[in-house]
Amino acid sequence: MMEMCSFKSLALAILIALFVWSSSFETLCSGREMKVRYTPDSMYNSYQPYESVMTTASFNVLNFGAKGDGQTDDTKAFGEAWEAACKVEASIMVVPNGVFLVGPITFGPDCQPNIVFQLDGKIIAPTSSNAWGSGLLQWLEFKNLKGITVKGAGIIDGQGSVWWNDLAKYLPTDASMSYEDSKMPSTKPTVLRFYGSEGVTVTGITIQNSPQTHLKFDTCKTVQVSSFTTSSPGDSPNTDGIHVQNSQDVLIYSSNLACGDDCVSIQAGCSNIYIHDVKCGPGHGISIGGLGKDGSKACVSNITVRNVAMQNTLTGVRIKTWQGGSGSVQQVMFSNIQVSDVKTPIMIDQFYCDKGKCQNKSSAVSISDINYVNIQGTYTQTPVYFACSDSLPCTGVSLTTIALKPSEGYQQPFCWEAYGELKTSTEPPISCLKTGAPSKSNVPYSRDSC
Incomplete structure (x- = not known):
């Protein structure tokens, strides 16, 4: 009888453990709660290897x-x-x-x-x-x-x-293949x-x-x-x-x-992305976007990037969106990022344009709850660049333990319509970040929220 009771107790314990494992979790990010569907441990074990x-x-x-x-x-x-x-x-x-x-x-x-x-x-x-x-x-x-x-x-x-544009640069000097012989499709x-x-x-x-x-x-x-x-x-x-x-x-x-x-490019429709212990360089850093191209809707949430080393990259951690898009980027954590001679270590660009000229548009992919923690190292141009939409500013941007030093020249941090909080003093000082939140009367209601 005691053996049967022990078996039942064991079975009950297993069922409870499975229930706890399958439940959603919460994590604490820079003093605010952020709903997370998967923790790192659950993501490691969510599929049978x-x-x-x-x-x-x-x-x-x-x-x-x-x-x-x-x-x-x-x-x-x-x-x-x-x-x-x-x-x-x-x-x-x-x-x-x-x-x-x-x-x-x-x-x-x-x-x-x-x-x-x-x-x-x-x-x-x-x-x-x-x-x-x-x-x-x-x-x-x-x-x-x-x-x-x-x-x-x-x-x-x-x-x-x-396939690359400047073929002559990459072909060995004794190559028997001419440019015309090797001309490939444009795709x-x-x-x-x-x-x-x-x-x-x-x-x-x-x-x-x-x-x-x-x-x-x-x-x-x-x-x-x-x-x-x-x-x-x-x-x-x-x-x-x-x-x-x-x-x-x-x-x-x-x-x-x-x-x-981009060393890692995270595009529309992504959620629960966890990146850690990655080395990046050369390259353009780790980017969310570009999102919202040609008026499209983009939804991205619950992104964590930590313990990443970047060297000689164009940007460090970046969010880029096109004008005219809709949707949102939210619940993002960039932490423990080491940069070395990175052009712009921290960037949000809601005016992204990879062609000669892009039209100004009022609609935008909203950006909120973006957390930067312990980002240190050297940069070559601008330490922090926040260019946010006039009609839909960035909100909930928090920075903690930022220590960035110029390896050549120096430019001030740049902010435009970016709202948030400096949780610690920063190097250099990021005085351009607006505290609190924009007036609700100045922020249009988005019918395309995710």
Whole structure:
């Protein structure tokens, strides 16, 4: 009888633990409560990792005709290996040591769950325009999968030099390929894209020399990226390190990102994004946006970026929105950011424009509850830049323990229609931040709130 009571007590304890684990949590950010759907611990454990699933079959691309000599087109072999792995739950598709030339390919959809793509060798992209037709948005794509893992110590090389604008700068001096021979479509592909997938893990691999974005997640849930490396020159155009859009519950950590654009780009439709222990540079920093382009609605919330080191980047932590958009950015925490020779370490720009001239518009993506804690280091132009909308000012901007010193020259912090609080003294003093909140009569009601 006592054994049955002990069993019941144990079962009850397990049920209580599961209930507590699945409940929402709250975290305290700079003196204010911020609702958080996922804490870091719950995000780590929200999806069953591949190690806990017994693998049933392994499919090596060499067994499907791949040569791995860097010259033979192995696309067909990769497709056949994936087709076989796709039918078996928790299978492994193996890319062993070697250099595999692979053209544009999609893995999925409608496969069994928990497939592992084991990358030990090197995959290279074609440099002939014939392989790309009139242009493609992605090169390697994993689509509509559940429990997909890409792991290993291998390399994916986009051979992006043939796509970048100033080709002569990147071609070796003994290259036999002329500019005209290598002319590529104007549409540049993302190297590795995950679309419509849940339970995605990317760990250990390196993506280098991307034609455009290195790694993209679009309409995904429960994503983990760790021990991941990107490597492209700082002047390679539009080569974002990691691009996230319309995705939720994303964890990025312990990674080194060097690229020619944003190290991490967080776009519309994202929530519960947690980034920590990342090195960024060269690049443009970690950015939310640009949001609201062409009058679109953008909703972004619950973003945490902490323990990040940035060196020689255009910006540090940035929020950028276009005039004329709608929606909101809210509940954002940037903490423990170390910057070294960063042009502008802290930036909010609601007048973002990446072309020659943009029209002034009154509507805007609202920005509120933005927290900066312990941001230190050196800058080369402006320490803090807050350019907020005239019609919809930034509100709830708080700064704590800011210590930024010029490594060359000096400019004062800039603020326009930014409201918030200095929780500690700052270096340099940020006296331009307006205290409190704007008058309600001056702030239009937004019918497009998220």
